Amino acid sequence: MIRLRLGDTVGIVAPASAVSEREIQTAAFQIEGMGLVPRLGANIRSTDGYLAGSDAERAGDIDAMFGDEEVRAIFALRGGWGGARLLPLLDWDRIRANPKLLIGYSDVTALHLAFAARAGFATIHSPNASSRWTSESWNSLWRLAFTGETPVLGGARHEPSSVVPQSRTIRAGLARGRLLGGNLTVLSTLMGTPWLPDFDGAILFLEDVNEAEYRVDRMLRQLALAGILERAGGVVFGTCRSCASDEPDYGGFSLDRLLDDYLGPLDIPAFVGANVGHIRGQLSLPHGAEVELDAGERTIRLLEPIVS
Numbered sequence: 001m002i003r004l005r006l007g008d009t010v011g012i013v014a015p016a017s018a019v020s021e022r023e024i025q026t027a028a029f030q031i032e033g034m035g036l037v038p039r040l041g042a043n044i045r046s047t048d049g050y051l052a053g054s055d056a057e058r059a060g061d062i063d064a065m066f067g068d069e070e071v072r073a074i075f076a077l078r079g080g081w082g083g084a085r086l087l088p089l090l091d092w093d094r095i096r097a098n099p100k101l102l103i104g105y106s107d108v109t110a111l112h113l114a115f116a117a118r119a120g121f122a123t124i125h126s127p128n129a130s131s132r133w134t135s136e137s138w139n140s141l142w143r144l145a146f147t148g149e150t151p152v153l154g155g156a157r158h159e160p161s162s163v164v165p166q167s168r169t170i171r172a173g174l175a176r177g178r179l180l181g182g183n184l185t186v187l188s189t190l191m192g193t194p195w196l197p198d199f200d201g202a203i204l205f206l207e208d209v210n211e212a213e214y215r216v217d218r219m220l221r222q223l224a225l226a227g228i229l230e231r232a233g234g235v236v237f238g239t240c241r242s243c244a245s246d247e248p249d250y251g252g253f254s255l256d257r258l259l260d261d262y263l264g265p266l267d268i269p270a271f272v273g274a275n276v277g278h279i280r281g282q283l284s285l286p287h288g289a290e291v292e293l294d295a296g297e298r299t300i301r302l303l304e305p306i307v308s
Contacts, residue, residue, distance in 0.1 A: 001099045001121060003307035004145045006035035008072040011065035012129050013041040014052035016107040017080025019130070021045075027077050027129035034138070038129075039071060051082045058082065059089035062111075066091075066098045073145065075129040079106030084186070087114045087195050095119050101145055101307070104128045106209075106278065109182030113190060116180055116197040116288040122306040125182055125205075125276070126284035136275065140284040148305040153283050154274055154298055167273030170260060172296035175234035175269045179291045179300065181205040184240075188219040191226050199228045203293045203300070205285065207238035207277030213253050216243060220262045229262065234269040234293040236300065238276025269295035 004010070012027050024044060031038040041061030046053030053061075065074045087110065095115070102111060102123040112123050124144060127137050143149040154167075180202045181187060187206070190196050208216065223229050243255055256272070263270040275283045285300065292301045 001101060001307050002072065003148050004036070004072055004101070007037065009037045009039050009070045011039050011041065011061075011068070011071045011074040012044065012077050013058070013061045013065060013074060014044050014077045015058050015062060015086055015111060016052065016076070016082035017050055017078060018047045018052045019044065019077050023078060023130040027075070030133055031075065031129060039065075039068075041065065044077065050080075051085075052077075055082075055085045055089055059086040062086065063091045063094055066095050066100060071100065073101040073103060076102075076104030076108045076111075077129045078131075079104070079108055079128060081107055083107045083110035084189060084195075086111075090114075092118050103141075103145075103284075105131075105282070106183055107186055109186040110190060110195070112182050112287045113180070113187065113197060114195045116178075117195055122286050122288040124284050124306075125287045127282060132280055134281045136281040137284055144284055144286055144302070145307060148307045150302040150305055152299050152301045153285065154300055167271060167298050169295050169298060170263045170270040170272060171266075171268065173234075173269035175203060175293045175295075176290065176303065177201040177203045177233040177293075179203045179205065179285060179287060179289055182207070182287065184208040184216070184219050185211065188222050191222055197288070200231045201233040202231070203234045203236065203291055204228070204232040205236040205238060205274070205276060208240045208243060209278035210242045211240060213243065213255055213258060216240060216255060217253065217258050220258065224262060229266060232266070232268060234295065235263050235266070236270070236274050236276070236293065237263070237272040238274040238282075239279050241278050269293050271295045271298045274298065274300075
């Protein structure tokens, strides 16, 4: 894929939940602040219940951006729910013929995973266009999408912050593989569908938000029963903000206990507490690209540029 340059036109689409005018203006303002020219999807202001327009409208906006020769990349405006509804409607031949960076996170995980399975090129798991972009998010996007570097992302954090807990290694070691994953809830909803990539040897990364421990347990169990955890070459768990139950009956298992129980026995490199997820300062990650995981140092290193 061609790298982004200052002054390039980029698309903004709403593949999931409905968006407000304020979110649209925030997204356009932030894209302009990156030195890029925003082009809004034709149906971005549409609504259909809680969705940003009908499935056909939302899929059509994505297809149109991939078919527009002036558009160099596509940002999702926000997440929510609805991306998985678009997967059978997208023009995959057009997408494969016009590789461009797809940028976003949360519900956009459905698109990232489907692109890894069907499109054959990397995407970027990063804040959405209307999210808060910090220097960490922007700098990692710059290195991935604009300069074509192969950065080392992350690093051990020995002290917790107000938004990111202390990172810790579950099992040290190095592993190389394709970086795949994203939001745990969205990934689990795609189990048993034809829209997931091959996880054999993958570096699996996960994050979530507002999920009680028993629900995290349920989703990790689903990944385990499906063989995804045992097939992975390494695992990174980012953050799970507000993932503590307020019901005493569910207080017996902490999130750390669950992660130790699921990831420890795998005998593969794994660490938790990466700057990934619904937090301020999340890193931009090259989804679908070949990376090296160093669980001891708690880093992810891109092995080959995703743009040229």
